[in-house]
Amino acid sequence: MTAPVLAAVAAVAAMVSLPYWLPPVVVALRVRVFARVNGEEGITAPGREVPAEEFRTVYGHPAANGRSRGAALSDLFWYWLSPGPEVHQEHLEPGPRYDDVARTTRRILAGPSREEWAELTARCTRQVLDELAGPDGAARNRVRTVRLRDMMMPVWAGVYYEAVFREPCPRPVRELITGHADDVVSALKCTGLRHMDRRQRLTAYLRERLAGGPPPVPLPATLTAHEQALYLQGTFFNTAVVQMSEAMAHLLLALATHRPVQDRLLSGEAQDDYLDRVVDETLHHFPLFGIAHRITTGEIHRPGREPVPAGSVLLFNYPEYHRSGTPGGGTGHRPFDPDRWLSPDTRPAAYIPFGVTANRPCPARGFAVLTMRVAAREVLRRYRLESSAEHTRSLPSRGPCLLVPRTGAVAWGPVRRRVRLERLRLADRWAAVPRSLTQLALGSYMVWDARRQGLCRNYFADAPPAPRRPRGAAGDPGGGSRR
Numbered sequence: 001m002t003a004p005v006l007a008a009v010a011a012v013a014a015m016v017s018l019p020y021w022l023p024p025v026v027v028a029l030r031v032r033v034f035a036r037v038n039g040e041e042g043i044t045a046p047g048r049e050v051p052a053e054e055f056r057t058v059y060g061h062p063a064a065n066g067r068s069r070g071a072a073l074s075d076l077f078w079y080w081l082s083p084g085p086e087v088h089q090e091h092l093e094p095g096p097r098y099d100d101v102a103r104t105t106r107r108i109l110a111g112p113s114r115e116e117w118a119e120l121t122a123r124c125t126r127q128v129l130d131e132l133a134g135p136d137g138a139a140r141n142r143v144r145t146v147r148l149r150d151m152m153m154p155v156w157a158g159v160y161y162e163a164v165f166r167e168p169c170p171r172p173v174r175e176l177i178t179g180h181a182d183d184v185v186s187a188l189k190c191t192g193l194r195h196m197d198r199r200q201r202l203t204a205y206l207r208e209r210l211a212g213g214p215p216p217v218p219l220p221a222t223l224t225a226h227e228q229a230l231y232l233q234g235t236f237f238n239t240a241v242v243q244m245s246e247a248m249a250h251l252l253l254a255l256a257t258h259r260p261v262q263d264r265l266l267s268g269e270a271q272d273d274y275l276d277r278v279v280d281e282t283l284h285h286f287p288l289f290g291i292a293h294r295i296t297t298g299e300i301h302r303p304g305r306e307p308v309p310a311g312s313v314l315l316f317n318y319p320e321y322h323r324s325g326t327p328g329g330g331t332g333h334r335p336f337d338p339d340r341w342l343s344p345d346t347r348p349a350a351y352i353p354f355g356v357t358a359n360r361p362c363p364a365r366g367f368a369v370l371t372m373r374v375a376a377r378e379v380l381r382r383y384r385l386e387s388s389a390e391h392t393r394s395l396p397s398r399g400p401c402l403l404v405p406r407t408g409a410v411a412w413g414p415v416r417r418r419v420r421l422e423r424l425r426l427a428d429r430w431a432a433v434p435r436s437l438t439q440l441a442l443g444s445y446m447v448w449d450a451r452r453q454g455l456c457r458n459y460f461a462d463a464p465p466a467p468r469r470p471r472g473a474a475g476d477p478g479g480g481s482r483r
Helices: 003-016 018-035 052-059 072-081 096-110 114-132 148-165 171-188 196-212 225-257 259-266 272-285 318-324 338-342 368-382 414-453 455-459
Strands: 042-045 144-147 291-295 300-302 305-308 313-317 383-386 400-405
Touching: 018 414, 042 052, 052 300, 052 313, 052 318, 072 171, 072 414, 072 455, 096 148, 096 225, 114 148, 114 368, 144 148, 148 171, 148 225, 148 368, 171 196, 171 225, 196 225, 225 259, 225 272, 225 368, 225 383, 225 400, 259 272, 259 368, 259 383, 272 338, 272 368, 313 318, 368 383, 383 414, 400 414, 414 455
Parallel strands: 042 313
Antiparallel strands: 144 400, 291 313, 300 305, 383 400
16 A cells, blocks of 8 residues: 555544544543642652552541641642632531531421322432423324433422422422533533533522522521522532432443343332442442542651641542442453342442542432432333443433433333434444543643632631641642532
């Protein structure tokens, strides 16, 4: 072949293979960008200085209690969670204000009984699925492609509005909450920039709603009226809605891509404990958190090791910790096997889906699996789930999936099934190319803009500086940062 022909063949090969090599390359570049965020203070756990066997001990140590002040990474999270990160429960420093906010959250969530949580979740899920079918149900029997995160987000917007205010969520308000939550999580995944006007519309609604009548559970007295609105917006209508929508997207996509597991559920023979094991297996493979950072307010002493100094930024890597409990140290393929949870001998020991009890665990941990089970059952009563999309922990694709009605639909033959799934697979692969480039560009911009604005740094500017010492490489705060 002549040189021009060879060059043309190489160019064609590069273009055809683009979806397979470009996204990983861009991810590696993003990791390098985000790794610079936290300077030289970061200690990755598990890692060389904090091995997997010490992960829980260090995470739960009383000195690992700083949350925002003193970490460059905090500027980025405050930027992503604006407005109101200074009163967001997860980002408040320990002290009376945090105690007041955390106590209020527990009281709100403890209001409904488990039976009431189940009824509320089922009702909100049915409502969204009815809307998906159209006003006259005309679309009920049609196979359709959905994004699972988008489908589930209105469910949790309705659930948590009613949990807070003890009354059904009006649809325009539900759309307001959903738009806000989607904007936050899109920024976190670097698939879109922040739209502060969209977020501030929810703040304005909550100010008006609270002025017209407070919710049954009194809001934190240490917060102003404006801060109370921001507290509800951040804790319930951002974090709760986003995390539960992400969890459901992972669960439903896992069912869609593991047909034997779904078949067992659809057969009617599987009990609730099997679906609970499916949830555990899903969250073990795809933990909702990437890295949670904590700042040490004192030395953490460990037998046989150097103490972790005060002022260190600990980067707790959930996916890496979960992988540490698998054969071969997490380097091999992990089959999706819900039955591994039946026996203590096969159940993964390295598993913290809702955090560590001693250090700000998820407030919804007591009923999250219950409500996920209820929502999944409602979806499976109507649809079989089919997908060939790539399933990653970050899930920037929002979970493309085919909803196949279980009754009344045109017969879903094997040829038609393969064709639809192949189209979905190719579409998902090629969509990753521009999306990964978008994530690189927008992520780099937001890192720069967050450092420029310095929301957290400026908030604590008048307070005495926290102790700190320089360290070596910061690890990978951005590659696994909560999203």
